Each structure stands twice: as C-alpha cells, then as structure tokens.
Amino acid sequence: MISSEFRKEISQTDIGKTINYCYQCGTCAGICPAFRVNSNYNPRRLVEEILLGFKEKLLHDKNIWLCTTCHGCLEVCPQGVMVSEMLFELRHKAVEVGNIPESIREEGVRFSQTGLNIPPSAAIGRRREKLGLNAQIMTPIVENIKILLEEVDFFKLIENKNQEAESNE
C-alpha cells in the first residue's frame, strides 16, 4: 500500500525536510560502507522509497538497520540532504511498530536499568585494580535516568515485540 503522506511525516523536522531536495544522484550510495559490502542497504533507494510512499514496506524492513552510522552520506550530499540523520528518523518510526534489532533493544534495556551501555563486571573490576585504577569509575544515578526515560516515553519502545520480528522473517 502506498502512503502519499509518508514523505510529509518524515518532513516534519528540520532534518527530515531536507529529503525534499534529493534528486537521486546516488552520491550517498557511493560513499556508503554498508552498501559496499551488502547491497541490501542502499541509502539512495531508501530515500526514493520514502519519497514514493512505501511506508509499510520500509517500517517493517529489517534492512533499514544495516547502516553503520558513519555519516559519510550526510557530508557528501550535493543537495544538503541530511541522509543518515533523516534515516535515523525512519528507524525511530520503525521502532514504534516493533521493528528493532534485538542487540539494539537489549542496549536500550541495559541503559534503562544501569545507566550504562557496558555495565561493570567483577573481572574487569579486578583488572582495573591491577592497573592501579579504581574498581569502578562510572556509578550513574540510575533513578534519574529512569525518570528522564519515563518522561520521553522510552520504555514502550524497548518492550519485547519479538513476535512481530519473527513474522517478518
């Protein structure tokens, strides 16, 4: 199903609205490291599909997650389209319908529970002491993080929606 509104939905932010300047030259694909090694990820084509309104396909497509986030496309675009950041916004919409890689979802859970992406471990604590460092250097105020994440409705985004992911296989 085609959604002629999808382009407008993406264009709602300052970053998103740069998509309207795209003339499909493909310079973004030329610099894209993900495209170089896996043709399932093509930033030019993703932009084209947004413009054409392939909303349902894109929001449930796992391949939109193959970006390495290097931001090369954003720097080289002759039209000033903020490609990588605009595609982050596509991923935010995909997350809302449960299309999120398990590794990223788990990171979200870890962060919301510990305030860290890589929490400390006993083994690393010992290694740190061996090096003459404090056993722990990052001890965040987890309560604050939880309150802040609640404020921005983060928790519903990292609920386990694996059923959706599996039906997309």
Add this chain to the structure above:
Amino acid sequence: MSEFALFVGCVIANRFPHIEKSGRIMLKNLNINVNDIPEFNCCPNPTGILQISNEAWTVSAAHNLCLAEEKGLDILTFCNGCYETLKSTNVELKHDSELKEKVNKALAKVGKEYKGNIKVVHFLEYIYKNITPEKLKETVQRPLDNLRIATFYGCHYGRPSSLLNFDDPLRPVSLDEVVEAMGATSVEYLNKYTCCGSAISGIDEESQLKLLKDKLEQVERVKADCICVICPACYMQLDGNQRKLNSKYGTNFNIPILYLTELIALAQGVQEAELGLNFHSIKVKELLTKF
C-alpha cells in the same frame, strides 16, 4: 595548567581499562588536570540509543552535561562516540532555545537545569589545537622513529561536521600530524577514511567482518607496523575481532592496534608494563622493539 572533567565512557572503563590507564598517564605528562565525576551515565551511545529515540538520547546526554556544569568544568573525552553525543547535544542545546526549554522541563524532574556554560573536547582535538604537535614533541623521550603507522580516525570524530565542526569531516589531518610529531611516519592507504564496521556487530556480522577485512588488507599492503586509533569501538573491532576474522576467512592478519594515548605514553618514556599492553588481543611485543 588546564582542568577538565574526564569522561572515560563505559566501553573504555568497563571493557578496555588499559586505554584509560594510558590516557591518564598521558594527560599527567601533558600537565592536564582531570577530575572524575562518578555520577556520569553512558553518554549515551550514538549508534544505539540514538537510533531508538532522539529525545531519550538528548535528555540523557544533557544530564551528563549538567553534572559537569555543576562542577564548573569543561568535559574531555577519550572516545569518539561520547564526543559526538556530548558535543552535538551541547551545541544543539546552545543554539536551539525551544529544544533547551523542552529538555530543561524533563531535567527539572530530577532537579537539574542545563545552562550551556561548558565545552566538550576530544582528547586529540585538545592536543592538536591547544597543546599543538610542536609542544607535544617536547614531551617525547623515546621517539617513534622508524614506525610506519596507519592512522584511523573513525567516523564520530568529525561527523556530522555541522555539529562537531573541527577537523575536516572527510579528510582529517590532526592524528597524522600528531603521530608524525612524535617521529613516526604516517602511511597512506586505501580505505583509510572508511568506517570500521563496528556499529553493525550484532546486526550483520558478515558485513561487519568484510569491512574489517577490507581495511586490514590495505594496511598490510602498505606494510604498516600498526594502526593507531582514537575510538574504543574501532579498537574493539580492529583488535578484538582480528582473530575471529582469521578463523572465519582463513586469513593471517597480525596487525597491532594502538590507542593514541598508548603511543603518546610510550613516546613519553612510560614502561609497557605500566600501561597494561598485555591486555591487547593482538600482541604488541615485537612492535615495541622497532623504535
């Protein structure tokens, strides 16, 4: 003497503490005083949390900025990811009053307020701009003469340039000039500015390893002695996954990966045992005999 809040970041702190060790020694030798703020949270990760929610990323980064503001200290980071997150957020909040108001409304719930009166710097940025390669050279006791180094900047050191606005986003020079100031030769190689692929680990392992292979092949072709990095995600990919790549593709790569902090500390005459270089996955012993 300059004074900073040190943002170690959770990858270095809780996975590669030897990088933190060399970094602290290097800063001391450069007369840079750093303070720890244990309450810092994960920056958060610009390749993870940011891809889930822009709001969550911004407000959590602003929380870190508030903690440093309360101490009246600029932030110095050892990590590209932390640098991108904290500097981008700082710049955006300083220039977007609407966003600032929104973020402060959330921060008020935890008794914080973002004011916008500190700066965020990457340790290489500070060495290059404020200390300068010439002054760095004066602290060198054991020059890196004869070392052929393949430098690798990673992605989040200069991009997006609209927010980070320091070195050239596509052809940066600061790292090359810094390693050359210590006596080494920076060698050119293909794929020098291409992403290491670390961010798609856990999503597309095959592509992740292909990007690693592409890079290591080119570094081997120009016979570099080691790769010098400034980002723990690149370090994790290049050092930690080299053996995995070898076993999967039958390759035989054995290229040492040095963090810039380690190279500087070594050049400043610090002993290898003190730096914990034995924690590298690819061993560096032979490299140390070359200079």
